[in-house]
Amino acid sequence: MLFFIILIEISRETISYDSQVFNKFTWTESGFNCQNGFTKTTTIPFTNTFENIPKIIFFSTTFDYFFSTKNEVNIEILSVTLIDFSLKITCPNNKASSYKIQWYAIDDNRLEVITDLNQSPFTSKQYQIQNPNIKKGIISILSFSYTGTFNIDLSITELTYEHVIIGMSSAYQNLVSVSYQIILGTTEILTFLDQVSSTSAYTSQLYNQLSNSYFIIAQMKITTSLLNIRYSIALNPTANQISYTTATWNTNAYPTNKIQPYFLKYVQEQFFTAMECFTARISKLYDKTSNTKPPFYIQILELNKVSNSPGSEFIIIDESKLLLNINIYYKCPSNYKKVHSQLNKCNNCSGSNKIYNLNHYCHGSINSIYIYAQYSAQSNYKEILITITNNSIIILQKLRNKIITQQNILQVEFLDI
Structure with missing residues (x-):
């Protein structure tokens, strides 16, 4: 049995x-x-x-x-x-x-x-x-x-x-x-x-x-x-x-x-959402003055902020800031490097429609790569964490709704080919 x-x-x-x-x-x-x-x-x-x-x-x-x-x-x-x-x-x-x-x-x-x-x-x-x-x-x-x-x-x-x-x-x-x-x-x-x-x-x-x-x-x-x-x-x-x-x-x-x-x-109808990149422009060029510039940096125009040192920094962006221009610069050290970037594009989308997924390569006639990204934001305070390493720049946004989440709004990696 x-x-x-x-x-x-x-x-x-x-x-x-x-x-x-x-x-x-x-x-x-x-x-x-x-x-x-x-x-x-x-x-x-x-x-x-x-x-x-x-x-x-x-x-x-x-x-x-x-x-x-x-x-x-x-x-x-x-x-x-x-x-x-x-x-x-x-x-x-x-x-x-x-x-x-x-x-x-x-x-x-x-x-x-x-x-x-x-x-x-x-x-x-x-x-x-x-x-x-x-x-x-x-x-x-x-x-x-x-x-x-x-x-x-x-x-x-x-x-x-x-x-x-x-x-x-x-x-x-x-x-x-x-x-x-x-x-x-x-x-x-x-x-x-x-x-x-x-x-x-x-x-x-x-x-x-x-x-x-x-x-x-x-x-x-x-x-x-x-x-x-x-x-x-x-x-x-x-x-x-x-x-x-x-x-x-x-x-x-x-x-x-x-x-x-x-x-x-006790049941909310309004939600705090992450900043969305609505346009991303890439510039690849040969810069004769690149030897005077750092290996890379991130610039946030509306905050008058430029950073290129490894470490993490927490920033609260004022609720009046509804548009952010975030620029990334990378100086190619050789022809065997690429810049891989992921930018949050659409909070309500999925798959390939959710992010800009971009790759740009260094070669003989290009020694500098610029990323110019524009982000739209809600009319509230934005909590972001910028983390810089020798090979990457990441921006996470903290969102406080029913639960606390963190969303990746920008990730740029400097990789070997």
Whole structure:
């Protein structure tokens, strides 16, 4: 008798975004008594597996803090994997009855999230950003520790292609620490709604739900004149619209606050593409002055840049540069050399239509070869890496879309025949 074992590979579908409510850090959960050094760590699963490690955004839907001398609530994201993330709460002193959140997980490199936890009060802080095409940003309070009445007011004061600066304009003499997130995105990914400052509970207007987008609350300011804090935010979605409601309870004074609601788009329709060479002109000649020139060089006219030394250089090209003239010079050392060049021609093409694939040869009547290439570019910052060796020049462009890729836009090799 023959036995056949059939192995069936079960492929798991991956996801790019996810969101849930998390309500486990609350007094109604068995064993949760967050005071006097209590700490608890919980692993929060995603609904499926991500292909890449996602960014985690969250905001608190409930602050329920009791105060006698000092209330300190520390929140930490311990780890993020493809299937879950771990969240830790610690209460060194007075009791926190509840700390509830709404969380979002997004796998997209057009989004950056900076999470800074348990920071001492400050006036201004600067953070480097990775994506030069970040255009929008918002800051949101996650948690805080205090010894008396306080006022936290956070804002983004400067955003460039290299960094973001945040400011704290606050009466923070009783503030021990504050935790916050800075959410940064490209033009398409973030849509800001009306900013609202309030001194009493309210229900917001109805907002039309944007397709493929999450509705998120950024808590930018919170002020309290009483030491107990009971404050909640509830989302009220309908089929096509959404609003939110703020509240307090048990006759507690409502904490003055400032809220910035926004939509975060989790399916993008705009993509960053590589520069395309739309014309390439080759000049082969006998140059009587070649002995005064280097063996080769690359020249980028719009950047006033000429390079001929081996090594690598990373350059960010300004978004105003929509046309680049890249020139390559090669001095033939003998008749037994050729210049092989590949220039990115068409991003949406394949095979021979995708690149210019050119060969040019040195011989007795030719001692110099010039390549004049013109490239068109999108209206955004271009990240390029120029690598020069003794036998080649390569330009790679980094593209930050859902994933980060690198595309070869120019490769010139000096080869033996």
